Amino acid sequence: MKGKTGTTMGRTELKKVVVAGGTGLVGHHLVQALVERKALVAVVSRKPALAKLPKGAEAYGWKDLPALLEGADAVFNLAGEGLADKRWSPDRKEAILSSRTESTRRIVEALKWVAQKPPVLVNASAIGFYNADGQSLQEENAKPGKDFLAQVCDAWEKEADAVTGKGIRLVKLRLGVVLAREGGALPRMAQPVRLFLGCPLGDGRQGFSWIHIADLVDLLLEAASNINYEGAINATAPKPISHRAFMEALARRLHRPLWPLPSICTRWPLKLLLGEMAEPMLLRGAYVYPKKALALGFHFTYTRSEEALEDLL
Numbered sequence: 001m002k003g004k005t006g007t008t009m010g011r012t013e014l015k016k017v018v019v020a021g022g023t024g025l026v027g028h029h030l031v032q033a034l035v036e037r038k039a040l041v042a043v044v045s046r047k048p049a050l051a052k053l054p055k056g057a058e059a060y061g062w063k064d065l066p067a068l069l070e071g072a073d074a075v076f077n078l079a080g081e082g083l084a085d086k087r088w089s090p091d092r093k094e095a096i097l098s099s100r101t102e103s104t105r106r107i108v109e110a111l112k113w114v115a116q117k118p119p120v121l122v123n124a125s126a127i128g129f130y131n132a133d134g135q136s137l138q139e140e141n142a143k144p145g146k147d148f149l150a151q152v153c154d155a156w157e158k159e160a161d162a163v164t165g166k167g168i169r170l171v172k173l174r175l176g177v178v179l180a181r182e183g184g185a186l187p188r189m190a191q192p193v194r195l196f197l198g199c200p201l202g203d204g205r206q207g208f209s210w211i212h213i214a215d216l217v218d219l220l221l222e223a224a225s226n227i228n229y230e231g232a233i234n235a236t237a238p239k240p241i242s243h244r245a246f247m248e249a250l251a252r253r254l255h256r257p258l259w260p261l262p263s264i265c266t267r268w269p270l271k272l273l274l275g276e277m278a279e280p281m282l283l284r285g286a287y288v289y290p291k292k293a294l295a296l297g298f299h300f301t302y303t304r305s306e307e308a309l310e311d312l313l
């Protein structure tokens with residue numbers, strides 16, 4: 001990658017950027033936005049030859065990482081096995097954890113050998129970090145929860161922490177449920193509603209902390225560019241709602257009914273169908289508040305789920 005790096009007025013200019021895991025849902029949107037801003041974008045993938053990228057971005061293998069990082073303005077790390085792609089067998093849980101800790105470690109290790117280091121690493125994390133029981137708002141200073149997802153997020157963030165004190169600003173963005181048209185949670189949640197089969201899961205009171213993909217891309221870019229962004233930052237819309245309230249908004253948007261089933265009618269079938277992942281992924285949820293992003297002046301375009309759904313569906 002050729003190009004010049006630079007910082008002006010407390011902001012890092014994103015001219016050369018590395019995006020690990022940039023072939024996925026979030027990466028695709030981020031890379032598109034970077035290319036539109038005329039950045040040189042190198043996407044790090046396990047299968048670079050198969051990567052479908054926007055024009056202007058190039059795919060590389062993980063072995064190329066040290067060379068790509070040389071003189072880059074920012075590195076984003078979004079890599080990790082899909083959380084909801086398969087049932088959580090012990091092997092699957094190991095893959096979910098190690099794909100995140102090892103990819104982060106590879107970046108941290110590679111950075112040690114880079115002469116002109118990127119000034120910032122924006123590492124994905126998730127709101128699975130928080131204790132997902134109860135109704136209290138979770139801000140960035142909350143302690144991690146105790147379940148598997150919380151342990152994964154905590155271990156993932158601790159790997160990234162190894163860059164602190166090495167002249168690299170670290171932002172750990174704790175992503176909420178990303179709402180996008182073409183993938184992730186929204187199409188999966190909308191499908192049964194479209195088929196007149198929608199109902200809230202469990203008692204519906206669990207928190208549903210979401211973010212519109214457009215706001216997430218803006219936040220990722222701001223986190224990389226603005227030197228005041230540092231440490232753990234929640235990437236969720238400012239008004240977290242209950243799962244039931246989100247499903248009601250979804251049903252209204254799709255002009256479909258929502259069946260008010262008793263909790264037991266969904267809880268046990270989901271547990272039988274999905275096993276261990278049913279509780280942390282669907283039946284529990286945290287109310288997460290983006291205190292730091294708001295304090296830093298970040299403007300969310302989509303603050304209400306109705307607005308996000310209107311745009312996306």
Ligand SMILES: NC(=O)c1ccc[n+]([C@@H]2O[C@H](COP(=O)([O-])OP(=O)(O)OC[C@H]3O[C@@H](n4cnc5c(N)ncnc54)[C@H](OP(=O)(O)O)[C@@H]3O)[C@@H](O)[C@H]2O)c1
Nearest residue numbers: 021023024025026045046078079080081099126175177178
């Ligand atoms: N989407 C959400 O709602 C959400 C919510 C919270 C947190 N997050 C986190 O944010 C990150 C990006 O989310 P996303 O929705 O864009 O995820 P995604 O669509 O699943 O993409 C993740 C990328 O990670 C790479 N990857 C998968 N398994 C890997 C492995 N074993 N080793 C190294 N790389 C691997 C893949 O790239 P290659 O196949 O090209 O290598 C994939 O494109 C993820 O870490 C995710 O956990 C997402």
